[in-house]
Every structure is written in C-alpha cells, then in structure tokens.
Amino acid sequence: MVRSLHVTASALVISAIIGIPGGTWLALARFPGKRIATAIIYTGMGLPPVVVGLVVYLFLSHSGPLGNLGWLFTVRAMVVAQVIIATPLIVGVTMSSVLGVDPALRPQLRALGATRWQATRAILLEARFGVIVGLVAGFGSIISEVGAVMLVGGNIDGRTRVLTTAVVLETRQGHFAFALALGVILLALSFVANLVMVSGQGKLAEPS
Amino acid sequence: MSDPLYTLTDVQHIYGTRTVLRIPSLTIQPGEIFTLVGPSGAGKSTLLRLLALLEAPSRGQVSLCLNGRQVTYNSASTGDRRQLAMVFQRPALLSRNVRANVGYGLRVRGQQDRRAQIDAALKRVSLSHLAKARPRTLSGGEAQRVAVARALILEPQVLLLDEPTANLDPFNVRLIENLVREQHDLYGSTIVLVTHNIFQARRLATRIAFLLDGQLIETASAEAFFATPQDQRTAAFVSGELIY
Numbered sequence: 303m304v305r306s307l308h309v310t311a312s313a314l315v316i317s318a319i320i321g322i323p324g325g326t327w328l329a330l331a332r333f334p335g336k337r338i339a340t341a342i343i344y345t346g347m348g349l350p351p352v353v354v355g356l357v358v359y360l361f362l363s364h365s366g367p368l369g370n371l372g373w374l375f376t377v378r379a380m381v382v383a384q385v386i387i388a389t390p391l392i393v394g395v396t397m398s399s400v401l402g403v404d405p406a407l408r409p410q411l412r413a414l415g416a417t418r419w420q421a422t423r424a425i426l427l428e429a430r431f432g433v434i435v436g437l438v439a440g441f442g443s444i445i446s447e448v449g450a451v452m453l454v455g456g457n458i459d460g461r462t463r464v465l466t467t468a469v470v471l472e473t474r475q476g477h478f479a480f481a482l483a484l485g486v487i488l489l490a491l492s493f494v495a496n497l498v499m500v501s502g503q504g505k506l507a508e509p510s
Numbered sequence: 511m512s513d514p515l516y517t518l519t520d521v522q523h524i525y526g527t528r529t530v531l532r533i534p535s536l537t538i539q540p541g542e543i544f545t546l547v548g549p550s551g552a553g554k555s556t557l558l559r560l561l562a563l564l565e566a567p568s569r570g571q572v573s574l575c576l577n578g579r580q581v582t583y584n585s586a587s588t589g590d591r592r593q594l595a596m597v598f599q600r601p602a603l604l605s606r607n608v609r610a611n612v613g614y615g616l617r618v619r620g621q622q623d624r625r626a627q628i629d630a631a632l633k634r635v636s637l638s639h640l641a642k643a644r645p646r647t648l649s650g651g652e653a654q655r656v657a658v659a660r661a662l663i664l665e666p667q668v669l670l671l672d673e674p675t676a677n678l679d680p681f682n683v684r685l686i687e688n689l690v691r692e693q694h695d696l697y698g699s700t701i702v703l704v705t706h707n708i709f710q711a712r713r714l715a716t717r718i719a720f721l722l723d724g725q726l727i728e729t730a731s732a733e734a735f736f737a738t739p740q741d742q743r744t745a746a747f748v749s750g751e752l753i754y
Contacts, residue, residue, distance in 0.1 A: 406602040413562050413596035413670075414615040414660060417588050424614075428605055 306464040307491065309377055310445045313384030317440050321389045322433060325396025326426055330408070343397070346390025351383075351443075355450030358383045362454065375456035380464070383450040388440035395439055399432020400425060438499050445492050465491075513575050515540040515668065515700055516561060520570035523556055523724075531556050531567075531724045538717075540575075543694050543701040545715035545732075547708060547747070553724040554704040555599070555672050561702055562596040562670050576667070592619060595666035599673040601657035603645040608637060611645065611656050615664045631663040634689065651682035658686055662693055669699045675710065687714060708748060712736060720744045 328339060360366050362374040362382075373379045403425050411421040426433065448466040455462035457471060465488045472481035514537035523531035531553040538544045538561075546554045559565050560572045566583035573580045574590075581590045595615065603611050612631050613624045621627075632638045635655040645653060654674060661669060671690065675683040691714065693699045705711055711718055711732070718735040720727045720743075728735070728744045739745040 404602045406598060406600060407604070409559075409564050410596075410598050410602040410657075411614070411618075412591075413564060413594070413598070414618070415588070415592040415595070415664065416614075416618045420618045424604060 305377070305462075306445065306466070306488070309380050309384065309451070309464055310441065313381045313388055313444050314437065314441050316381070316385045317388035317392050318437060320385075321392025321436065321440070322396050322426070324389075325393040325433075325436070326400050326422060328393065329397045329400035330422065330425070340397070343390050343394050347394045349387060349390065350449075351387050351447050352449030352453065354386050355383050355453035358386065358450065358454045374454065375458060375462060377455070377462060379454040380451045380462060383454050384444040384447060387447060387450065388444050391443055392436045392440045395436030396429070396433050399429035399436065402432060403428045434499055434502060438496055441495055441499070442492065445488070445495070512540060514538060515542075515575055517573045517575070517580075518560075518570070519573070521560065521567045521572060522569040523553075523560065523565075524568040529724060531560075533557070533570075533726050536719070536726060536729065538700070538702065540700050541694075541698065543690070543703060543714050543716045545703045545705060545711045545718045546721055547705060547711050547718055548721035549706060549747075551723075552721040554706075554721050556724075557721065558596070558670050558672050558702065558704050561668075562594055563591055564596070574668075592664070593667040594670065595661035595664045595668075596670040597654075597657050597661045597672065597674050599676055601653040603648075603653060603656060605645060607642050607644055608632070608648070608656050609641045612660045612663055615660055619664075627663055631659040634662060634692075635659040636685065651678050654678060654682065655685065658689055662689065665697055666699055669693055669701050671701065671703045673704055673706065675705075675707070683710075690714060708750075720747060722747075 328336070328343065358379060359374065361368045362371065362379050363369055364374075373382070407428065408421050408425055411424055412418070416424065446466060448470055451462075451464060452467050452470065455464070455467065457463050457467040463471070465484055469481045469484045469488070472484065516536070516538040518533050518536040520535075521531065521533040522529055546557060548554050560567055563572075563574070563583050563586050571582060573582050574586070576590050576593055581587075604614065609628055609632070613628045616624045616627060629638070632641055635658060637652060637655055637659065640648065640652060645656070648656065658674060669690075674690075675686050678686070687710065690701055690703065694701050703714060715732040717729065718732050719729040720735070720741075722743060728739065728741045730740070735744070736748055739748055
C-alpha cells in the first residue's frame with residue numbers, strides 16, 4: 303500500500319510540475335503549430351497505458367537507448383511510465399480550465415500593473431477548480447493503472463509490487479477474497495486522496 | 511507648452527490582413543481629458559490598447575513621455591507601465607470579493623497595508639456596503655464601478671477608459687463621469703476616454719479626436735469640435751447623422 307502511494311504520489315507531483323505550467327502556457331501562448339500541439343496533448347490523454355509500458359520497457363531494457371540507467375524493474379521505471387500517462391491529462395485539463403477564464407481578464411490585470419507572471423498566476427488561481435480536477439483525473443489514471451507498471455516494474459515481491467499488480471496476482475492464484483480486500487483498500491486510498499485534493503480547492507482562494 | 515505625454519508617429523495596426531488603424535501623427539498633452547469619439551469599429555479601442563502599452567503597433571511608434579524619458583511598448587519597464595491604468599468596456603473582475611478586486615493593483619505593487627486605501631476607493635464609488643460581495647452578485651453598474659475603483663486607487667498618471675459607461679443607467683453614468691472629472695481636477699491625472707456618446711464627450715472632454723474606419727478625421731478642442739467642425743464627416747457625426 304505504501305509503495306502504491308509512493309509511486310503514485312511521486313508520479314503525480316512530477317506530472318503536476320510539468321503539466322500545470324505546460325497547460326497554462328499552451329492556453330495563453332500564441333505560436334505556430336498550437337493546434338497540432340493541442341491535438342497531440344488530447345491524443346496523449348487517451349494513451350493506452352499498456353502501450354506506454356511497452357515503450358518505456360523498450361527504452362529501459364538492456365538493449366534500449368536508456369538501458370544503461372538500469373531502471374527496468376524498479377520503482378523509477380514505474381514512476382516514469384505513470385508520469386507519461388498522467389502528464390497529458392493534467393496538461394489538457396489545465397489548458398481547458400485556463401481557456402475557460404474570461405479572456406479579457408489577463409489584459410485587464412496587465413493594465414492594472416500586473417507583470418506577466420502576476421497576471422498568469424491570477425488566471426491560474428481563477429482556473430483552480432479545473433486544475434484540481436486535472437490532478438484528480440491524473441491521480442485516478444495512475445493509482446488504478448496496472449498494465450504499464452506490470453510491464454516495467456515486473457511485479458517483484460517486496461520491490462515493485464503495488465496494489466493493482468497484487469490484485470492481478472492474487473486473482474490469478476484464485477485468492478479472490480484477498481484480491482477483493484486489496485481492491486477495497488485501493489478504493490479507500492483513492493477516496494481519501496481525492497478528498498484531500500477537493501478540500502484544497504476551497505483553500506486556494508487568496509486573501510484581499 | 512510642455513512636452514507631449516503621448517506622441518504617435520506613422521502608426522498602423524494590422525489584424526491579420528486588415529489595417530484597423532492608420533494614424534500619421536497625433537499628440538496628447540499632459541493634463542488633458544482627451545476623448546476619442548467615433549462609431550463602433552472605428553478603431554477607438556484599438557488605439558486605447560496601444561496607448562495603454564498593451565500592444566505594440568504593427569508599424570510606426572507610440573511613445574510616452576514619463577518623468578522626462580520616452581518609453582514605448584518595447585522599452586517600458588514594469589514601473590513605467592504602473593504609471594498607467596486602464597478600465598475596459600466590460601468589467602473583467604476576479605472571482606474574489608469586491609475588496610480583493612479593488613486592492614489588486616496595490617497588491618501586485620507589493621503594498622502591504624491596503625485597507626485604508628481600499629476603504630476610501632470603495633467610498634468614492636459608493637460601494638462600501640458591497641466590500642465583501644462576490645462579483646457574480648453585482649449589477650452591471652456596480653461591477654463597472656468596481657472596475658473604475660480599482661484603477662482610481664492606483665492614482666495613475668494616465669487613466670485610460672474604454673467606454674466606461676456603455677450600457678449603464680443615468681445614475682451610474684453620472685457617478686462615473688463625476689469620478690473621471692474628480693480624478694482629473696483633484697489628482698491631476700491625464701485622462702484618455704473612448705466613447706461613442708458625443709454628449710458624454712461634450713460634458714467631459716478638453717480635446718476630442720474623431721476616428722472613422724481607423725483613420726483620424728479631426729482633432730480639436732472640445733469647443734471647436736462641436737462649434738466649428740472642419741471636416742464634413744465630423745459635422746455629420748456631431749449632428750447625430752449615422753456614418754457607415
């Protein structure tokens with residue numbers, strides 16, 4: 303359970319660090335090829351996890367371009383796969399949330415003396431409910447993920463086994479009650495994590 | 511006469527393939543209530559955005575004289591930009607309460623103790639009773655008064671107003687016009703006002719520029735603009751005839 307949380311939390315933090323600024327930039331910046339970039343992000347939101355796992359596996363395998371890192375069948379490889387799955391989701395939802403903020407607000411804030419960064423920060427705060435939804439979606443997609451982490455982690459007892467891969471293993475061995483119990487724990491974990499994130503929505507409002 | 515506050519030289523502004531503004535030359539003096547009039551689509555708001563240094567002109571130069579230095583869109587520092595404040599036609603407010611909106615400009619300037627100034631600004635726009643209200647609960651007039659208050663609180667050297675009373679009732683129109691006059695007379699701000707309402711221009715302006723199809727047709731003192739318009743299109747606009 304601790305490993306599940308560790309892998310998911312690490313991947314979520316990294317995805318958020320990339321995804322929130324990335325989504326904000328994609329929403330506010332004007333550049334050639336923006337539509338193509340947006341289409342790529344939307345495609346990334348529907349990436350089949352098992353394909354992500356396969357690609358990460360090939361990159362990290364001994365004969366792969368990143369094989370010398372020695373990350374295959376480690377928690378690091380699982381985090382990498384989950385970051386690839388969650389980041390497009392966070393980017394996409396952040397982008398659409400920022401686009402949902404009144405487009406007149408940013409120039410208005412600039413016209414009141416806000417720097418680009420201050421105005422962007424204010425816009426992001428206006429979009430905070432959507433950004434939290436992006437984090438929740440990202441979290442949901444990786445805490446429940448099994449295909450990619452199984453492939454790149456190897457489901458090694460005591461090292462890379464997480465709740466989802468343990469459920470698969472226990473089910474295959476016919477230990478249905480135990481598998482079900484693990485499933486309930488996974489669900490409870492997800493509920494508590496989402497509760498924490500949703501509570502954060504209200505606390506992000508700034509004082510006057 | 512002192513140096514002009516604004517000097518525009520060979521300004522053209524292009525959106526896509528359309529030239530929306532073409533102004534060979536224009537100056538605005540410090541201390542004026544300079545009013546831009548003209549029908550919808552004449553380029554008034556575009557010109558105001560250039561004056562607010564929110565956009566650079568596609569061609570030519572918009573230069574602003576601040577503390578003896580000439581600054582442009584490209585050379586203006588954050589400190590320079592903070593000498594200006596603009597009120598947009600539609601008040602885009604933060605979802606935070608009225609007090610937070612009015613204090614926003616002070617907050618981004620790093621001012622810690624804002625309470626007294628916010629209270630005073632709210633009093634000026636007769637909104638003290640709505641300090642804790644959320645923008646979605648405000649009427650159009652109240653929201654626009656919040657937008658005006660958050661600009662006035664900054665005591666800007668230049669106050670730019672884009673149709674600040676469009677779609678407002680007579681009470682709010684008078685209140686905002688009085689605030690503009692007060693800002694000019696008591697605080698010495700230069701005002702650049704965009705309006706399609708010639709009666710408002712007559713009430714407030716010291717000098718008026720008439721824009722039509724992105725071109726500056728005529729610039730004159732308020733008195734001369736109405737009494738002896740030099741261009742027949744200006745005369746037609748002043749007399750209330752529609753020009754398209």
